[in-house]
Amino acid sequence: MKKKYNQTGAKVGIYLIYILTSLFFLYPVVWVLSLSLKTVPELFMVPPKIFPKSFNIENYIFVINNTQILRNLWNSLYIVICTVAGTLLITLPAGYAFSRLKFKFKRSMMFGVLIFQMISPLVIVIPLYRYFSQINMTNSQVALILVYIAISVPFATWYIKGYLDTIPVQLDEAALIDGCGRLKALRKILIPVTIPGIISVSLLIAVNSWSQFVVPFILLDDGRKFPISVGLVNLQSTTEAVTTHYLAAACVIGILPTMVLFIILQRFIVSALTEGAVKG
């Protein structure tokens, strides 16, 4: 009897926490969504209404037609895809070496790589701004993407190394014994079984790169090249009380791609995050 009572008590407690958690985390998102669907009179209605009367999407149409937001989205997409590809190109071999090869200072080198995960991008971007302006590379998307890649590689190296560690060595050793080179073993045998890990790490890099702000904010001043984060800051600086609904719509557009990706693939991402977390 007592156990049953405890169970009910625990249930009530957990649901209470569930409700508070959902309110706290969802409310700001619901509010910006609500603002984005409001008309100007509704915007200034007192008391404020959570649900707009009519779901008018005019704000979205206005933002799309009158700001650079589509261009910003496209720039972000381009940067993110190049960053993911470049990061994988660098970290797959590196992760392989850390997982399969034996060499001196391996552990120290691995920890050395992890240090960069903890350095603020702001610190490196200040001197980089100077070099790039000296060699006329500010506003260069190539330079920008290289910096994004540098920021992504520490985590990705650790993640891929950790994932490769979970794959039995016998699998690729057999190929090596058969006279297959290491690069071929990585390409033909390890990468196919690493696909789930590669997808997870790509998603995490993509989300982080999508959010990246300080790097493009400092390195770019050509508005046509801004990713979504910088585009929104620009938009915010020109926004007044009467145009809050436009800014809200722009925010929703900026959140949407990663949010949809996250909700669809949340199991995938959660497992990637928890694995990464346990491994450190």
Next chain:
Amino acid sequence: MSRETIGKSNRLSGRKGLGETPIPWLAPLVIILLTLFIYPMFDILRLSFTNARIGETEYNYTFNSFLNLFQDSGFYAMLKVTAFFVFFSVVFQMVLGFIIALSVDKGESMNLRGTVFVRTVALISMVIPGVIIGIIWRMMYDESPTGILNYFLTLIGVGHVRFLTDPFIAVVSATVANVWRGTAQSMILLYSGLKTVPGETLEAARVDGASAAGRLFKIIIPSVMPVMLINLILNTIYTFNTFDMVMTLTGGGPGRSTEVLALSAYTQIFQLLDLGRGSSVAVLLLLINSIMAAVYFYIMKKSEV
């Protein structure tokens, strides 16, 4: 790592090819870290000992940027704001993250409906760019009669709050927004830590009649302690590095009341164009990052043994 194992792996590949040495495998990684991380890190250290200004090419070496910094009362005010922001952000991120992780973990074991929903919702802030989080919370904190938080607070009798115009409340507001942002990180780390708590030990304690609180403090918390420490350090680093969210939420204002460390470095360099002085602030940030990284490695090493 011994000679023997190296010999063995050489035999395995059947030849002493290029593939056996780690150099070609690691070269791209090392090159990109050297050019885009290590070199800039030394360069910012060098710049912090100069009087360089943005837009000017000539500069001299000097200690003045540091000396002026330490004599500026604004610098100490900025450190205080940063300390407040980091301390309360991290404490609340961890406490909330742990409570949510515990209930989601418990909810999973009880097969409660809505558990996956809550777990997803709690992680939403992780996929929202920091600048957008700042903009959203700025809208929440709207001080006009149409502001939603002020509407609710007035409704329950607290009255109108000057979320972003009162110098002290603005720091608290920025901290709350940052708790909203960083709790997800704590939650996911601690949630994965909870997965490693041995189920049998918990069950045995339950059978022995240990209370829920007893199980929490005697079994659960000790076994997630290493993860908690790692969480503590990572969240401290991320909060020190916060720039984007504060930029759009308060822009450092009112006045300089919410100008945290990273924002201060930016303002010095790109608004006041004082590269030397801004670099010395950035070096301070780098120093904090490095100390935190050192503590992190120390704990990782200890928990492995």
